[in-house]
Amino acid sequence: MLKVPYVTSYLTEHFADDAFATLDGYESRGGYDAARTALKKMAPADVIELVKRAGLQGRGGAGFSTGLKWSFMPVKSDGPKYLVCNADESEPGSFKDRILLERGPHQMLEGILIAAWATGAEKTFVYVRGEYAYPARQLERAIEEARAKGYLGERVLGTKFRHDVVLQRGAGAYICGEETGLLESLEGKKGQPRKKPPFPAQHGAFGRPTTVNNVETFSHVPHIVRNGAEWFRGFGTEKSPGTTIFGVSGHVVRPGLYELPLGTRLDEIVFQHAGGVLGGRQLKGVIPGGMSMPILPAGQIDVPMANESLRERKTMLGTGGIMVMDDTCCMVRVAEIITYFFRDESCGQCTQCREGTGWLHKIVSRIERGAGEKQDLDVLLDVAGKMEGQTICAFADAAAWPVQGLLRHFRGDFEEHVLQHRCPFPSSFEL
Amino acid sequence: MVISRDSRARIDAEIAKYPQRRGALLPALHIVHEEHGHVAAESARELAEIFGLRPNEVMEVVSFYNMFYATPQPRHHVYVCTNLPCSLRGARSLLRDLEQHLGVDEHGNTGDGRIHLGHEECLGACAYAPMMRIDDRYCEDLDLEQARRILDALE
Ligand SMILES: Cc1cc2nc3c(=O)[nH]c(=O)nc-3n(C[C@H](O)[C@H](O)[C@H](O)COP(=O)(O)O)c2cc1C
Ligand code: SF4
Ligand code: FES
Numbered sequence: 001m002l003k004v005p006y007v008t009s010y011l012t013e014h015f016a017d018d019a020f021a022t023l024d025g026y027e028s029r030g031g032y033d034a035a036r037t038a039l040k041k042m043a044p045a046d047v048i049e050l051v052k053r054a055g056l057q058g059r060g061g062a063g064f065s066t067g068l069k070w071s072f073m074p075v076k077s078d079g080p081k082y083l084v085c086n087a088d089e090s091e092p093g094s095f096k097d098r099i100l101l102e103r104g105p106h107q108m109l110e111g112i113l114i115a116a117w118a119t120g121a122e123k124t125f126v127y128v129r130g131e132y133a134y135p136a137r138q139l140e141r142a143i144e145e146a147r148a149k150g151y152l153g154e155r156v157l158g159t160k161f162r163h164d165v166v167l168q169r170g171a172g173a174y175i176c177g178e179e180t181g182l183l184e185s186l187e188g189k190k191g192q193p194r195k196k197p198p199f200p201a202q203h204g205a206f207g208r209p210t211t212v213n214n215v216e217t218f219s220h221v222p223h224i225v226r227n228g229a230e231w232f233r234g235f236g237t238e239k240s241p242g243t244t245i246f247g248v249s250g251h252v253v254r255p256g257l258y259e260l261p262l263g264t265r266l267d268e269i270v271f272q273h274a275g276g277v278l279g280g281r282q283l284k285g286v287i288p289g290g291m292s293m294p295i296l297p298a299g300q301i302d303v304p305m306a307n308e309s310l311r312e313r314k315t316m317l318g319t320g321g322i323m324v325m326d327d328t329c330c331m332v333r334v335a336e337i338i339t340y341f342f343r344d345e346s347c348g349q350c351t352q353c354r355e356g357t358g359w360l361h362k363i364v365s366r367i368e369r370g371a372g373e374k375q376d377l378d379v380l381l382d383v384a385g386k387m388e389g390q391t392i393c394a395f396a397d398a399a400a401w402p403v404q405g406l407l408r409h410f411r412g413d414f415e416e417h418v419l420q421h422r423c424p425f426p427s428s429f430e431l
Numbered sequence: 432m433v434i435s436r437d438s439r440a441r442i443d444a445e446i447a448k449y450p451q452r453r454g455a456l457l458p459a460l461h462i463v464h465e466e467h468g469h470v471a472a473e474s475a476r477e478l479a480e481i482f483g484l485r486p487n488e489v490m491e492v493v494s495f496y497n498m499f500y501a502t503p504q505p506r507h508h509v510y511v512c513t514n515l516p517c518s519l520r521g522a523r524s525l526l527r528d529l530e531q532h533l534g535v536d537e538h539g540n541t542g543d544g545r546i547h548l549g550h551e552e553c554l555g556a557c558a559y560a561p562m563m564r565i566d567d568r569y570c571e572d573l574d575l576e577q578a579r580r581i582l583d584a585l586e
Contacts, residue, residue, distance in 0.1 A: 003559075080450065092514045092553035130461075130498045131554050133567035166448045169461055172497030174552065188456030188482070190495040206450045247557060249516035255558035291515065291553075321557070323516050337515045341552055430523045 001134065002099045005257035007273060009235070009243045010223050011216075012259045015103040021138055023145040026106035032151055034225035035113045039159050042225075047118035051221065053229035055241040059096075060086055060177075060214030061290065061318050062394075063240075063307050066221075072201035073119040074209050082205045083116055083124040084186065084212040087139075088170055088177035090129055091290035092341060093321030096245035097215035099257060101128070101135035104219060105142035109165065111218030113151065114225055116163045119211055123164050127182050130171040140167055174345040178393045179212040181347065192347045193393035216245065236262035240306035240317075248274045250324040251281070262317070263304040270301060270324055282327040285409065289318025291338055292398035294405025295331075315405065330425035331410035332417050335364045335403060337431075342399035353396035356387040360403055367414055368431070370422040377414050381407060433473045438466050442481060452482055456492060460499055469500040497551075505540055505547040507585050510564045513550040516557035525561045525575060526550055532579050546585060 004016045019025025026032070038047050052067030073081060085108070089097040100108055112124050128136045143165050146152045154162045168186055175181040176191035183205050185191035204210020220242055224232050233241045240262040246269055249255045253275030260269065266288055270276065277283050283298040288305065294315040296303070303309050307317050325334065339361035348354045363380055366372045384400035391397075407414065416424045434442070441462050445455035459481070463474050470478070470493050472486070479486040493499040511517075511526040529548060533541050539549045556562045559571035563578065570581055 002556075089555055090553065093516055093557055094553075095555040095557055098555045129555070130496070131551075131564060134569070168454075168457060170496075171457060171460070171499050173495065185457065186454060187451065188453035188492065190492060206454065208450070249557035249560065250519040255516075255560075257558070287515075323519070323557070325519065329519070334515060337513075337518060341514065344552070429519050429521070431518070 001102055002095065003256060004103070005099070005245065005259050006254060007258040007260055009259045009261070011100070011104070011107070011219055011243060011245065012257075015099065021103050021105055021142070023106060023142070023149060030226070031106055031222075032110055034222035035110050035117075035151065036157055038114045038225050039117050039157055039161060044118045044120060047114060047225070050229055051118070051224060054224045054232040055229075055239075056217065056220055056224060056232070057240060057242075058214055059216035059220075059244060059319070061091060061292070063317060066213065066217055069201075069211060069213070070115065070119050072199070073121075073211055074201070075120065077120070077209055079208060080123065081119060081121045081209045082211075083112060083119065083121040084179070084182065084200075084205055084210055085112060085124055085126040085215060085218055086177065086179065086182060086212055087126055087128040087132070087135075087215045088182060089132070089215070089319075090174045090177050091292060091319045091321060093247065093249060093287065093290045093323045094319040095247045096257060096320065098132060098135050099245070100215050100219050101132065102138050105139045106146065107222060108139075108215055108219045109142055109146055109151070111221035112165060113156065113163060114221050115211070115213065115218060117161060121211070122162060123166060125186055125205060126165060126167045127176070127186055128167060128169050129176075130169050132169075136167060136169055143167060174341075175347045175393075175395060178395060181393065182212065183210070190347075192349050193395070195392055237304065237306045237308070239308045244317075244320050246305070246320045246322055248322045248324065251278045251326040251329075252276065252324045253278055260305075263306040263309070266296070266301040266303050266305055266322070269305065269322060274324070277324065277326050279326075284325050284327045284329050285331070286325070287321075287323040287402070289316055290321040291323075291341065292401060293318040294401050295334075295409060297409040300409075314408070328425065328427045328429070330368075330423055330428035331406050331413040332364065332368045332423065333425075333428055333431050335406050336361070336368050338402045338406075339364045339399070342395070346395065346399070350391040350396065352387050352390045353399070356383050356396060357399050359383045360399065364403075367417045368423055370417060370420070372414075372418045374418055376418065377407065377411065432477065433467065433471065434463060434477050435466060438462050439481075446481075453484070456482055456489070457496075460493065464499065468504045469502055471501075471503075505544050507546045508564075508566055509546055509548045509582065510551035510554075511548075512552070512554045512556065512560070512562055512564070514553035514557075516553070517560040517562060520560035522561040525573065525578060528575050529578060529582065533582060546582065
């Protein structure tokens with residue numbers, strides 16, 4: 001079981017109490033009161049309106065408005081509508097959904113129930129990454145408890161509304177986190193992303209209208225219903241309301257989870273909350289939002305962790321997975337690990353992605369070994385540029401951005417490898 | 432029949448949860464792995480029949496996912512995470528040390544069919560690095576001594 005976050009707020013404040021993961025413990029903290037309010041006192045359209053006003057943005061990486069996404073679901077439908085909860089969490093550097101499943105499964109289920117009411121969905125499929133065996137067990141138990149108590153089933157809370165939750169375990173494929181790759185996998189196929197349109201709201205799981213949201217996104221919802229949009233907007237920034245759970249890893253004194261308002265400054269998270277760089281060394285760079293997001297050099301981390309601010313520095317919030325690197329780090333080795341990952345995980349449908357990720361890794365490895373040539377740096381940028389915006393899903397962009405970021409800020413590291421025909425960072429972490 | 436009656440009942444219960452039978456294919460493959468550790472040709476034929484697919488369609492799905500296997504497997508799968516946050520914290524030297532300690536072959540297998548040792552991408556434990564996954568279990572905040580002891584204790 002994951003350690004409780006060092007800093008908590010409304011999502012994680014009861015996570016130190018093991019009972020919070022059980023129905024009794026959750027109810028004793030007011031659990032399922034928000035679902036009761038939504039189902040018995042609010043029309044579905046009012047719930048959507050509330051979530052829109054709160055300004056909740058998806059926490060799965062893309063940051064899309066949750067209320068708006070729910071409003072895309074057709075109100076009338078000649079058959080079932082579905083929700084999908086994306087618990088595939090595989091973006092390197094991210095481990096927040098895991099703790100929400102392990103220590104707050106009912107909080108997420110309550111959010112799902114409210115979302116189901118708002119969108120008229122009769123079933124939710126929760127897709128949990130295959131390696132998360134313990135989180136999946138925690139959730140399965142919570143689903144059974146909720147069903148036994150009438151929070152799920154034919155007559156939810158004694159109303160005419162019916163809803164059930166089905167847990168499916170993935171089986172080790174990063175691309176199943178992309179929402180249409182996930183839908184394919186859920187249908188028992190290879191997890192290869194679909195061409196869009198049609199979008200999931202029209203043609204989603206099993207061909208039916210479907211809304212896909214992240215574990216954390218759902219977990220915020222009960223708090224918004226309970227406390228209101230204005231309360232929610234009291235956390236975070238004007239454009240990015242609410243808290244999020246930052247995962248801090250790498251060369252820091254206190255790696256771990258931190259629930260903080262969006263807009264908290266990155267340098268504050270690294271130096272104050274996480275205790276600064278390990279061993280009293282100097283900072284070299286920070287990846288702010290999971291592996292797909294471009295790195296920031298030490299001099300640029302005086303930035304609020306919110307998309308409107310991070311975009312000005314050509315990076316994004318992503319999943320809030322913060323990876324910290326000290327001054328011994330070789331950024332070509334960092335690039336080697338990143339490009340290896342994307343080469344390995346490309347589903348291979350699109351030529352630009354399949355070939356591009358292969359080339360990026362090949363060239364970066366060559367540079368790291370000391371066998372690179374001067375023009376290799378421009379070839380990397382050329383390949384990365386051609387991968388952007390050309391493919392069925394955003395994976396190819398996610399593979400290109402970190403390489404562009406490393407070359408933008410640490411071009412010198414790459415050039416030194418080429419000039420010296422070896423890695424000039426002997427004390428860097430091992431490859 | 433290689434799929435036991437018990438497993439078959441569990442597969443049927445999964446099928447009942449989905450609007451289309453095939454939705455239960457991944458759950459069924461997990462159930463077959465629990466029983467046999469891999470999906471043999473005979474299991475694939477039986478699954479194909481249950482799901483109204485061709486056996487090669489089942490095997491295509493098996494080969495897409497890292498956690499499914501088409502051939503018999505050692506008793507334990509051990510994976511050290513070597514993605515960036517873990518590598519920053521010494522995961523790769525841990526992996527190399529464990530390879531030596533176990534004396535695995537070039538495929539990462541011990542000669543006695545006990546362990547397959549390999550590396551895996553980020554497992555969602557980045558703050559507790561280095562770490563490894565043993566079958567369904569995570570072992571976090573490892574040092575070499577501890578990791579060796581855990582592996583030595585595996586049956
Ligand atoms: C390559 C790729 C991998 C993704 N992996 C995940 C993931 O593991 N978990 C997740 O919630 N979203 C992931 N996403 C984003 C989803 O496609 C989708 O936007 C998200 O689940 C929507 O939920 P939200 O609006 O609540 O954030 C990924 C996207 C891409 C392109
Ligand atoms: S961009 Fe890459 S991962 Fe996405 S569909 Fe194309 S080949 Fe597959
Ligand atoms: S990098 Fe190893 S668990 Fe995330």
